[in-house]
Amino acid sequence: MQDLLAIVGGVAVALLGYYGLWYEPGRISLQEVDLTLPRLPPAWDGLTFLHLSDFHTHRLGRIERQVAALAEVIPTPDVIAFTGDFANHDAAIPACVQAIAPFTARYGKYAVLGNNDYARHLSTERLIGALEEAGVRVLINERIALSLGEATLWLAGVDMLLPEDLLAQRPFAVAETLRDVPPEDFKVLLAHTPDAFPEACATKVDLMLCGHTHGGQICLPGLGALHANVVRLSRHYAAGLFSREGTQMYISRGLGTSTIPVRLWCPPEASLLRLHPPSLGRKS
Numbered sequence: 001m002q003d004l005l006a007i008v009g010g011v012a013v014a015l016l017g018y019y020g021l022w023y024e025p026g027r028i029s030l031q032e033v034d035l036t037l038p039r040l041p042p043a044w045d046g047l048t049f050l051h052l053s054d055f056h057t058h059r060l061g062r063i064e065r066q067v068a069a070l071a072e073v074i075p076t077p078d079v080i081a082f083t084g085d086f087a088n089h090d091a092a093i094p095a096c097v098q099a100i101a102p103f104t105a106r107y108g109k110y111a112v113l114g115n116n117d118y119a120r121h122l123s124t125e126r127l128i129g130a131l132e133e134a135g136v137r138v139l140i141n142e143r144i145a146l147s148l149g150e151a152t153l154w155l156a157g158v159d160m161l162l163p164e165d166l167l168a169q170r171p172f173a174v175a176e177t178l179r180d181v182p183p184e185d186f187k188v189l190l191a192h193t194p195d196a197f198p199e200a201c202a203t204k205v206d207l208m209l210c211g212h213t214h215g216g217q218i219c220l221p222g223l224g225a226l227h228a229n230v231v232r233l234s235r236h237y238a239a240g241l242f243s244r245e246g247t248q249m250y251i252s253r254g255l256g257t258s259t260i261p262v263r264l265w266c267p268p269e270a271s272l273l274r275l276h277p278p279s280l281g282r283k284s
Helices: 002-026 062-073 090-100 124-133 163-167 194-202
Strands: 029-036 047-052 079-083 109-112 136-138 142-148 151-157 186-190 207-210 240-244 247-251 269-276
Touching (some): 029 247, 062 090, 090 124, 109 151, 109 186, 124 136, 194 207, 194 240
Parallel strands (some): 029 269, 186 207
Antiparallel strands (some): 142 151, 240 247
């Protein structure tokens, strides 16, 4: 009986290892989400954002090929937003960009950088240059105005803080980046980490898109993410939609992994977000 239990236990561990190390990390889930945003101008109803985050590309692998294939099967989005952590080292930059290059968007492709994009084993300048060659505009504490008729949408991107700055509670440059933007205008913020959420709320950002957490990578039924890799927020801010003080934040589970190449009950994600004003009666 003990031998049988040992065999069953060994098989269970092997299957769990296969699932967590190979099966789940290699299968992208396309999350289609309708968001109701109180201040969205009616002219922007149905605006779509394709949100991709945390590639952590090591080489041209399954995830990169699946991402490139998405460009052929999903409708052309209005905006594509990348929220950082593109490649794990210089040699992986071309593979990551190869996955991104096939995408087109009506109003452009925009990105912010993550903590990994400033690592010593990667040239930030080379990464930015490769992204720009692929038609991606990198926003480093910058904003742009997108216009449709008489309505204006401001898209801003803030740079990642160093770990010591996060721990010291230094603010992200959200207020500085959005200074002089008319308060009545609709604002979307790209940030790498959910830790920028308090500044987004204080600055009356309407929608913030971010990643960094990988959804926790390992989630347990009933408990959720064991760790969210955030400093200023709790582990519950691991993935999905959150709302505070009129600001909504969507956290992507991301595409890749870091530290350990495992995902359990937390598949990689590409997010297709559709924006709606409340007057049309849609629910988030």
